[in-house]
Amino acid sequence: MREADETTRQRLADALRAEPATPSELAVQLELTPEAVLRHVEHVSRSVDATDEQFLVAPPQCRDCGFEGFDDLVNRPSRCPSCKSESVTEPTFTIES
Template identity: 80%
Template sequence: MREADETTRQRLADALRAEPATPSELAVELDLTPQAVVRHAEHVSRSVDRAESDERFLVAPPACRDCGFDDFDDLLNLPSRCPDCKSESVSEPTLTIE
């Protein structure tokens, strides 16, 4: 299939099958905003998990770089601050399809 014929979600799924990435990295690759990547990733995760395959959509949670907090309620999110220490130094989640 030619790249122009693929949907954004197909391109996102293909990128996640190739290697793990953060929403910001994927946003640059797919010419989207990180928030749009997260919205599309939610749909991709449901499609992958529902598919009749051995694939799984995995998310390494965001983590606070200052205190190490990584128990966020919504793993597929772009938190702006740590709920524990209030630091704004929070890493993005890493997404992949295995």
């Protein structure tokens, strides 16, 4: 299949099969906004075939206090609910066989 024939979600899934990535990294690679990437990631996570593959998420983490108990893993939190720091990493997504 040629790249021009692939949908955005197919390209996103292929990128996540190749290597783990954050929403910002995927946005640059796929020429989308990070918010658009997050919307597509939700759909890709549901469409991954559970018998052959797993959609994995490394959760966001506060760089200051280490908090990683965020409610929504497929999100870019703006601040830590524990210490209120704005130094929070993005989640990292991957698809593994």
